[in-house]
Amino acid sequence: MALRLRDRVPIERLFEAEPGKEYVIAGWVDTVRVHGKLVFVVVRDRSGKIQVVAKKNVSEEAWKTARELTPESVVAVRGVLVESKAALGGREIQAREIVLLNKADPLPIDIHDHTKTVLAKRLDWRFLDLRNPRNQAIFLIEAEMARAAREWFNSNGFVEIFTSKIVGAATEGGAEVFSIVYFDKPAFLAQSPQLYKQLGVIAGFERVYEIGPAFRAEPHHTTRHLTEYTSVDLEMGFIDSYEDVMDAVEGVVRSMVEAAVSRYRRKIEEFFPDAVTKLPQRFPRITMREAYKLLEQAGVKVEWGEDLSSEAERKLGEIVEKEYGSPIVFVTEYPWNARPFYTMRKPDDPEWTLSFDLLFRGLEIATGGQREHRYEVLRKQIEEKGLNPRSFEWYLNMFRYGAPPHGGAGIGLERVVMQTLGLPNIREARLLPRDPERLVP
RNA sequence: GCCGCGGUAGUAUAGCCUGGCCCAGUAUGCGGGCCUGUCAAGCCCGUGACCCGGGUUCAAAUCCCGGCCGCGGCGCCA
Structure with a gap:
């Protein structure tokens, strides 16, 4: 089943949605943490952020794509919503499919902390x-x-x-x-x-x-x-x-x-x-x-x-x-x-x-x-x-x-x-x- | 418009006063490596910069002059 963006759910809704089901989200890559056989990707849309985890033994495809992600790239993710004590907000998406919609080059400014880049450069x-x-x-x-x-x-x-x-x-x-x-x-x-x-x-x-x-x-x-x-x-x-x-x-x-x-x-x-x-x-x-x-x-x-x-x-x-x-x-x-x-x-x-x-x-x-x-x-x-x-x-x-x-x-x-x-x-x-x-x- | 401060890797900074110890330090980013529970992950390796032009000097990131650019204060205004 192909991933369709029209099925996308705003990320903030996932924190009230029913766990155990599959959802589609899309947004920007906030951070990527690569850990050998698993990769954590925090995806951000305008409503919020959620952690996506890609495991090699769950979907090697998704894991491979996740390894290639760069901050601020645009991605769509299809995966199962699971409760996770370790995750931010107590929930995360276990990725079954990750689509890289647009890859971002290395960023010219630090966007995570607005004080780290001078205003002129930010502008x-x-x-x-x-x-x-x-x-x-x-x-x-x-x-x-x-x-x-x-x-x-x-x-x-x-x-x-x-x-x-x-x-x-x-x-x-x-x-x-x-x-x-x-x-x-x-x-x-x-x-x-x-x-x-x-x-x-x-x-x-x-x-x-x-x-x-x-x-x-x-x-x-x-x-x-x-x-x-x-x-x-x-x-x-x-x-x-x-x-x-x-x-x-x-x-x-x-x-x-x-x-x-x-x-x-x-x-x-x-x-x-x-x-x-x-x-x-x-x-x-x-x-x-x-x-x-x-x-x-x-x-x-x-x-x-x-x-x-x-x-x-x-x-x-x-x-x-x-x-x-x-x-x-x-x-x-x-x-x-x-x-x-x-x-x-x-x-x-x-x-x-x-x-x-x-x-x-x-x-x-x-x-x-x-x-x-x-x-x-x-x-x-x-x-x-x-x-x-x-x-x-x-x-x-x-x-x-x-x-x-x-x-x-x-x-x-x-x-x-x-x-x-x-x-x-x-x-x-x-x-x-x-x-x-x-x-x- | 007037006055002051400043311009060093992608970003943020140290060094400038008191020239040589700086082929420029640190953090982060970026590239690579290890890692199945991280959360701005960690550890290891690597990468990358003195705004432009002129001058002083044996020697300039450092001192002087000019230019360009940035930031702020004032006047004035929302």
């Missing part, structure tokens, strides 16, 4: 690096977080939109955009869906969200920046204040973390001992001015009216953890000079804005606020930021024909994953990271 061989269950888990968790975010949005009245990533003008002015050639015209890769989200609200969808790529042409050499990342963006109309936006961000972020933890608790405990598995019922909210004070009390130098340095953010994270017992905190009312033109300012104190950042373990994971929806004010703010209102004409027009008060936020998906799991480098949270040097694979 060069990303498809192999991801064979490591820990590294694979990061993306299962990321997928779960994205799914949870979508679910939260969908059940809270948000409509998913898909905005253009090829744009004719930079979103916020600045030089941090990638230039591309669009036929015979200059164009850019979108650094944020900001203006289009607002379009969605003003167009009458009222609440919109998008989970998609954002591009930043900033030559960062850090462990927390990518030139291409996934932005979880939301925008909502008819808000009373930016507090409503923070409530939404809090809801999304909490559901992302909770979903990941509840679905992958075991993997998280096994692979990410430093992970945050619980967020407070309500995220603390402090104003920027309070943050300056807290930092000053802790002996950190801050410039009033300026954005926080990354060192100050880290420090603030520690202080909040100590004072409020929370790994996460909203910092609100950022100074106007640290915010883009579309931000709404405090009516009674225009040096400050109705905006916020969300710091998770001392790192900014989200930014948001209420947007300015009054045409004349917005026009002035564009000028005040040194931008030309004429290049924002299509955008400004939206505010002349009925724009409700609104606000929104952008959440960095990879940063949420990184901070939740306690990863040392954001590149680990991106399947194929792009940084100033890396463009391949």
Whole structure:
């Protein structure tokens, strides 16, 4: 009887299956241990691992094939499931037939321990690096977080939109955009869906969200920046204040973390001992001015009216953890000079804005606020930021024909994953990271 | 963009400061051998490297210069 892959059973099921029967499994060779007349082969598929034993006196064919196996080769095995005290998990497959589907060359990186090969080299061989269950888990968790975010949005009245990533003008002015050639015209890769989200609200969808790529042409050499990342963006109309936006961000972020933890608790405990598995019922909210004070009390130098340095953010994270017992905190009312033109300012104190950042373990994971929806004010703010209102004409027009008060936020998906799991480098949270040097694979 | 650190076998590292004892050590991998209960198997044998170019010197992995590449910090940001 020929072995058919359609009869294949996921390996994890074998630990509940009836012993004494024959099963077909297939996957990658995790390890091979050759012992003269018997060979142990640990086979791994995405569900788990099991030991296969090939004995010369049971099937010489299978034994011969087993001797030739190399790590990461792809095999299919037909054999009898047996209880075995000596085997991992108490069970193993006694091979009757082993088919080598694809033989692997000697590996260029060590995939059994993610710390044994430097990250750069792992990324060069990303498809192999991801064979490591820990590294694979990061993306299962990321997928779960994205799914949870979508679910939260969908059940809270948000409509998913898909905005253009090829744009004719930079979103916020600045030089941090990638230039591309669009036929015979200059164009850019979108650094944020900001203006289009607002379009969605003003167009009458009222609440919109998008989970998609954002591009930043900033030559960062850090462990927390990518030139291409996934932005979880939301925008909502008819808000009373930016507090409503923070409530939404809090809801999304909490559901992302909770979903990941509840679905992958075991993997998280096994692979990410430093992970945050619980967020407070309500995220603390402090104003920027309070943050300056807290930092000053802790002996950190801050410039009033300026954005926080990354060192100050880290420090603030520690202080909040100590004072409020929370790994996460909203910092609100950022100074106007640290915010883009579309931000709404405090009516009674225009040096400050109705905006916020969300710091998770001392790192900014989200930014948001209420947007300015009054045409004349917005026009002035564009000028005040040194931008030309004429290049924002299509955008400004939206505010002349009925724009409700609104606000929104952008959440960095990879940063949420990184901070939740306690990863040392954001590149680990991106399947194929792009940084100033890396463009391949 | 600015600043700092680094580039040694497939992988990870020692050696570099204080040049010669290094035709480069160790671990792992890889090839071969022994082994019917291992589990990152063990033991034995073998294999394999100083980023590129120039300079200093009797002598360069080691010191100097240039290039390329990598990593990190900062600014800025998600």
